[in-house]
Amino acid sequence: MSKECPDCHGRGYKVVSTEICPQCKGKGKSKSIDFMKMSEKNLDSFLKNGAACEKCKGTGSIEVTTPCKTCKGLGKIYTCKICGERIENPQDPDEEICESCAHSQYVYALDESCDLKDVEAGKLYHGIVSSKASFGVFVDLNPHVRGLMHSSNVGIPPEVGEAVIVLVKSIKAGGKLDLIPKTLKKYETIELEKELPLKSSAEIDSSMKGKLLRIEGEVIQVKQTSGPTIFTISDEGGFVPCAAFESAGKRSYPHIDAGMIVSITGEVTLRDDQVQIEVMSMKLLTGEKEAVVKSRVERVIDEKAAPADIPFLIKSEIMEKLKPRMLHVAKEIKKAILHSTPIILRHHADADGITSAIAIERAILPLITEIGGTDAEYYFYKRAPSKAPFYELADVTRDISFALEDLSRHGQKMPLVILVDNGSTEEDVPSMRQAGVYGIDMLVIDHHHPDEIVDQYLIGHVNPAHVGGDFGVTAGMLCAEVARMINPDISDTIKHLPAVSAVGDRSEAPEAERYISLVSDRYTIEELKEMALALDYEQFWLKFSSGKGLIDDILDLGDHDTHKKLVSLLCEQANTMIQEQLETCLFNVKSQKLSNGTIMNVIDVENYAQKFTFPPPGKTSGEVHDVLTKRYPDKPVVTIGYGPDFAVIRSKGVLMNIPKIVRELREEMKGAGVSGGGHLVVGSIKFVEGMRTEVLSKLAEKIASTDVEY
Structure with missing residues (x-):
């Protein structure tokens, strides 16, 4: 602000003294004048009064002045319009701001x-x-x-x-x-920013349509449509889609991607009867603000992810010991859902693996839909069978490829991979290491004999061998109980799945009998076996497809009449094909008695079994083994079905440790390329075709030196 200088009265100077005008010598009159330059009016004045001295303006004297020290010759005194302090040397008088205030x-x-x-x-x-x-x-x-x-x-x-x-x-x-x-x-x-109320997604409903509000949370998905860009925001209350429009098909806020913490202001609208926020502003939060929001969201999610610590469906000493691990895995799965992390559920393509996966699927899909909306299953969940009882490189390659596509197309996070009825062995490590490159978290629920090396790649691992149990406690049993911890509401729906798993994997553990007895009022033992066979048969034709819908009907999770008709038909077809295979194979089985009393049966399934049809080599070997164990009821029996570069082992009464045998063969037979594994007494071995005779001979030697139960 400025005002007139009180010392110089706005002139900017002070009069020191007066002197006689040196030009007119004090007379105030000009000595000479140019009449040609004078106007008529000035000429009349000159004729009447004479010409005034230009220097003193006719006064005859001039003032001697000095610049005003108070205002520095400006004629005004400036004060800062912000703080009121005097401005001594304003660089720009129009700004009227002191140097100190200019900083702020x-x-x-x-x-x-x-x-x-x-x-x-x-x-x-x-x-x-x-x-x-x-x-x-x-x-x-x-x-x-x-x-x-x-x-x-x-x-x-x-x-x-x-x-x-x-x-x-x-x-x-x-x-x-x-x-x-x-x-x-x-x-x-x-x-x-406009002062707007901060809301969580759980507080936003259709009654708030048209209202302006602000939300804070994590971007979990970015989807570009032909119109707006849809940002899915996850906070402590759940999730809400937010539509931001730049122009048709153009990416809004291109600097904001999945995983970032943002603050959004916008208007509540409805799209297809679902709440949506029309974005007016979206800001990336960093530093302390980001940490505060993250901490708040994580704290609430951690509370919501707490699993249900409920009694098991049956009594099991092994599962009681495993309970802390099972609760941990259940919590990690719930946290992934609450964070809207995509889930890939990988399972072995047999009855045990399928029932394991379906139990988990039934638990998590309602939660995924609740958090992510009606179409969330499409974006945030995938179930895929694995032919081998471990996570193959082909499988992990597909999973990573799809995940990267979803990251690019939808801005999704990398997924959580859940491996059930596989994932515990050294054979899984190469795939786990690939997944680790992309920061993919992995969980395992399995009953194959575990190798300690896999644990460094996992955020959770449930296996009965960790607490002194064995493969008799099937993956289907473990997954059903974990599923109930995640979502207790599905307990009655899935309680028959462990029994199907038990008969499908031929478990002789006391837990198997208890689970079968648990559902004896609904299913006979034969009906459970038929479901298991129908699963194996249908999954063979499904190949790598999940078979959603078909699998549900086989497991009586839909219409009961459809279930009965379908299982009856599938079992009829499966049994016919098994019988045809057995008629061919049994004629070509070669048997010999080993030094430890074991009856070892071998069948070349490559040359003496139907190929590319049901039952596959593993199932064929198992069916042959069942017939031969009945033929030799009181003797230890081993059946080996072999091909050019593999062997499938089934045994009864022989105390083998197949994972250990595989490790020994790999060490002892350099150049044979031995790999494989499985359960202690049931498994498979791979090798190079040129060393087949040597590997099978060495395998027979190791079986002959194994203790037997008879």
Whole structure:
């Protein structure tokens, strides 16, 4: 602010003394004059009064002055309009701001949620030049607020797209802003947001349609449509889709991706009867703000992810010992769902693996839908069978490829991979290491004999061998109980799955008998076996497809009449094909008695069994083994079905450790390329074709040196 200097009365100087005018010698009259330059009026005055001295203006004297020390010759005293302090040497008197306040001069950046009501005259704002006209320059303070810098206030017009600082001189009728450009060397930017209530997604419903609000959370998905960009935001309450429109098909907020913490302001709308936020503003949160939101969301999610610590369906000492591990795995799965992390559920393609996966699937799908909406299953869940009882490189390659495509197309996070009825052995390690490169977390629920090496790649591992149990406690039993911890509401729906798993994997553990007895009022033992056979048969034809719907009907999770008809038909077809296979194979079985009393039976399934049809080599070997154990009821029996580069082993009464045998063969037979594994007494071995005779001979030697139960 400025006012007239009291010492010089606004003149900027003080009179020290007066002197006689040196030009007119005190007479006040000019000695000479040019009549040719004089106007008629001045000529009349001259004739009457004479000519006044130009130097002293006719007074005959002149003043001797000195600049006013008070105002420094300016005639005014300037004080800072912010703090009121005197400005001694203003660089720009029009600014009327002292140097100290210039450091903290505020320039406001209008958030996209702001409108004209949030603008005040007399304040400085950041803007972008949007267009130019003959009468001035239009400046956008944000996409909704525009003003005009009149040409009379603009020196060199800025270019379209150029960032400028403007002073809002006035707000005229109709909301027109009169702007003045300002050049500031020092200032502080303040981001101005509309004051809106902060809501969690759980608090937003259809009754709030049309209301403006603010949410904070993590971006879990970015999906570009032909119109807006859809950002799915996860917070402590769940999730909410937010639509941001730049132009048709153009990516909005391209700097914001999945995994980032953001603050969004917008209007509640409804799309297909679902709540959606029309985005007015989206800001990336960093530093302390990001940490606060993350901590708040994580704390609530951790509480919500707590699994149900409920009694098991049956009594089991092994599972009681495993309970802490099972609760941990259940919590990790629930946390993934609450974080909207995609889930890939991998399972062995047999009855045990399928029932294991379906139990988990039935538990998590309602939660995924609840958190992510009706179409969330499509984006956040995938179930896929694995032909081998371990995580093959072909499987992990497909999973990583699909995950990267989803990351690119939908902005999704990398998935959580859940391996059931596989994942415990050294054979899984190469795939696990590949998954680790992309930061993919993995969980395992399995009953194959575990190798300690896999645990470093997992965030959770449930296996009965960890607490002194064995493969008799099937993956289907473990997964059903974990599923109930995740979602107790599905207990009655899935309680028959462990029994199907038990008969399908031929478990002789006491837990098998208890689970079978648990559902004896609903299914006979024969009906359970038929379900297991139908699963094996149908999955053979499904190959790598999950068979959703078909598998549900086989397991009586849909229409009961359809279930009975389908299982009956599938078992009829399967048994016919098994019988045909047996008629061929049994004729070509070669048997011999080993030194430990074991009856060893071998069958070349490559040359003496139907190929590319049901039952496959593993199932064929198992069916042959069942017939031969009945033929030799009181003797230990081993059946080996072999091909060019593999052997499938089934045994009864022989105390083998197949994973150990595989390790020994690999060490002892360099160049044979031995790999494989499985349960202690049931498994498979791979080798190079040229070493088949040597590997099978060595395998027979090891079986002959194994203890037997008879």
